[in-house]
Amino acid sequence: MRCSLRCWVMSCLLWCSVAQAAPLELNQASALATVQGVTTAEKVSLPYHWDRHYKGLSGDIVFEVPFALPAVKEEPYAVYFQRIGNTAEIWLNGALLARFGDPLRPNTSDFAKGPQYVPVPARLLGQDNLLRIHVHADGGRRGGLSALVIGTEGEVRPLYVSAFNWRVSASMGVMIFSLLVGGIAMALWVSQPDPVQGDRRDRVYLFAGLAEIFWALRVGDVAIEQPLLAWPAWGVVVTAAFAGWFCCIALFCHHVAGWHKHASMTWVRIGLSVLFASSIVVSALSFALREPVYLTAWLGMVNVLFIVYTAAYLWGAVRVRNTEWLMVAIAGALNVLMGVRDWVAIRISGSYVDNTWIRYSSVLFGLVLGYIVIRRFRAVSVQATDLMANLSSRITQKEQELGQTYQKVEQLAREQERVSERTRILRDMHDGVGAHLSAAIRQLQSGKASSEDVLQTLRYTLDQLKLSIDAMHLLPGDISSLLANLRYRLEPRFAASDIELQWVVGSLEPVARMDANAMRQLQFMVFEALSNVLQHSHATTLAIEAEMAGSGICLRVVDNGRGFDAAAPPRKGLLAMRERAVAIGVAIAIESRPGRTAVEIRIA
């Protein structure tokens, strides 16, 4: 006691003399630990890692830390704990300075996750002071007490802030980043179809999203002083979140490498599900049985698994040289390294105040995912632009082809028109001029016809020719012009035969359905009727009558000649007339008696 007191004073003086501005760091204490009813007193050095001393067991420990201040300045003081918890109460010189949680209620809150800062009013301090810290630690929950630092606010606060930033703020940053990435990834998963199998969703985003959400929970835990569940259930949850993270990351990596198409995928999935389940089982067991070594061993196994996986993954990436794959592989490798380091630093070497480094390296996955998304987006963009350009050039090409096709169709139509016109003309010549010329030749050859008859026939031939030329200029449906023209062409013949012509033609509307061919056929019919009158009827009066009948026209050729037997089998000319009428769809009616013959044509 005396020795220690002397040492104490010596060290105090030493500290005071060395740096009056430097805060006081206290790392010696006398402790009274109570575990499972058994109280032990001992001298301890800080930091004091509870789990190392009483692995898996929960209990209370009261630290007494005396310290001396040569001069108490007129400033606010503060004490900074890098770690204290899980719950604690702090008395300074008999006054309750601060309370973190309720040490009397175990397995509730946890204040040992980050640094703590307690302002100390200067009036509580004196030359000799005693800090009494009652800490309650839950089993396996990393409770304990780190070294204390006392000083003025100006001296102490920077230390706290720095530690806080490294530990808590950074983790918060990582958590927010993970939530953002996770949220975006989930949104992408919901909205994006698989580039290969268009109807399904792209699992890459699902696993990345889930991983980030798990990680957000795991990392955000650092700020959760009042968890939703009691300890050790909460510990299982956090461990499961960690397991969820690396299982989903593994699946994500699998997908990026394209290994998910491999037959072994089902095994991989099963394996990872088992791993995830095992995290829950092992952590539960570890806490329940108060054997942290289970969890350590399990984490070690996970590390090994992932070292192997990452090695294989990296090998594949280097071989295939896929940029996405390579980047994921590098991120993964770094994370695995961090994981190993953390395992060694925290689980094995027993450091109490260290941070895990994997919390920072996990950000790499988020960044890689961002890169992958941007790459994919860009590829799609380029594809779309290509497609548009391609499409427009294809459309131009198609339009050109269409134009050419139209031209060809037009040409064909014109050609067809020409052919049909030619056919019509040939048929016309055959029916008209041809027929009459042959008749003239026959007349001459027979020797029986007079030159007057032959002259008549030849005149008809010329008339026919003129009529066919006139017909070419007739407007389709213009019956009025057709009749006017017939009159003009044939009137000399009537005059020569002393036949009086009566023109009883009213105002006629065009009949739309009579096309060029129909007009010609009608012309033939009327000409036939008129020439019959000239040749056979011996009439003195001929009337050409035409009037509108509804929307159609009714025209008649009436003469006062001797008539003929309309009932008898018709001559060739009359037969032709009827055939033509049928061909063009007009009605013809012939009635004849001596003194009146009427040929009536109805055009509907």
Added chain:
Amino acid sequence: MPLWRVLIVEDDVPTRDFFADSVSRCADLRLVAGVGTFEEARLLIEDTAQAIDILLTDLALPDGNGLDLIRLAGRVQPRCEALVISMFGDEDSVLSSVEAGALGYIQKDFTPDNIAHTILEMKDGASPISPMIARRVLAKYRALHAGEREAAVPKPDVMAGSAEEVPGGRTLLSVREQEVLELIARGFSYAEISKLKAVSVHTIQSHIKNLYTKLAVHSKSEAVYEATRLGLLQPPSSSVTPR
């Protein structure tokens, strides 16, 4: 009855002889010559000492076009009235002849009496016309009228003081002439038209002759107007006579 001097231009010898014969047979007509080429005809026409009252010409000549001959005659011998010899009397050839200045046509298959009759009638003021020709003239007139309505704004490049008016359908046919043409197109004879419109046959016949003259003038002035507009001709203010 004065004696009309007739020049016949027809390259087919039998036809030419037939026409010459028909002319010779008529007391009121005297044959000046019957030639078969453009050149021969041109020489005769340009010889102003030789007065020609009637030109009877075919359209297709071995060394030229009957239309040119008609225009030449119109320029050199203004008293000369031309008739074109047509095979079919179809509108196309008749109308282009009329626009060149012909006052009618004679069909190749006319009888000799017919030929003489047509010539004399024409000199008397009655030009031959068919329903088809009448229809064509009406259609052309309507097209001109419609075109004129569109171009209601006077064209700025018409030279001020131009002797030729801007050709328009409005000035071409009078209402009377239009009515007569329509009735002819519908097939009515002159006698029937004179009854319907209460005008003499002679008046109707002279309408047609006037109409032909107008068509020729219109066609000529249209050509001149177009040529002036296109800058191919100097406006009439200069001393160059438009063709």
